[in-house]
Amino acid sequence: MKLKITPLNIATAFFIVAAAYIGIYGIKINNSKTLNFGGTVCAVFLLFALVVFVIDMMLRNFFPDTKKLWIIELSFIVLTAVIYILVK
Numbered sequence: 001m002k003l004k005i006t007p008l009n010i011a012t013a014f015f016i017v018a019a020a021y022i023g024i025y026g027i028k029i030n031n032s033k034t035l036n037f038g039g040t041v042c043a044v045f046l047l048f049a050l051v052v053f054v055i056d057m058m059l060r061n062f063f064p065d066t067k068k069l070w071i072i073e074l075s076f077i078v079l080t081a082v083i084y085i086l087v088k
Contacts, residue, residue, distance in 0.1 A: 004060065004066055004069070006056060006060075006066075006069055006070060006073050007070065007073040007074050007077055008052050008053075008055060008056035008059070008073050008076075008077075009056060011052050011077065012049050012052045012053045012056065015045045015046070015048045015049035015052065016045075016046070016049050018045050019042045019043075019045035019046045019049065022038055022041050022042045022045065023038065023039075023042040026038040027041050055076070056073070059072055059073060059076075
């Protein structure tokens with residue numbers, strides 16, 4: 001398989017690095033009665049990384065051209081961010 005750098009690859013790497021950082025150093029959530037949410041947040045980031053990796057593999061099969069793949073994946077990231085902002 002050819003190595004292609006895509007936006008969802010970068011997002012997967014970010015989620016894995018964030019999960020590792022939180023797993024090692026922990027996380028402090030303000031106004032929380034519970035002392036440590038680090039394991040839960042780490043697991044959620046790893047789940048996000050897995051989902052993004054699977055979506056990246058599916059989109060690679062549908063769009064073999066790298067330019068189209070970048071456009072589709074960037075559109076997916078923007079759409080996800082807009083939906084997140086609207087729901088928040």
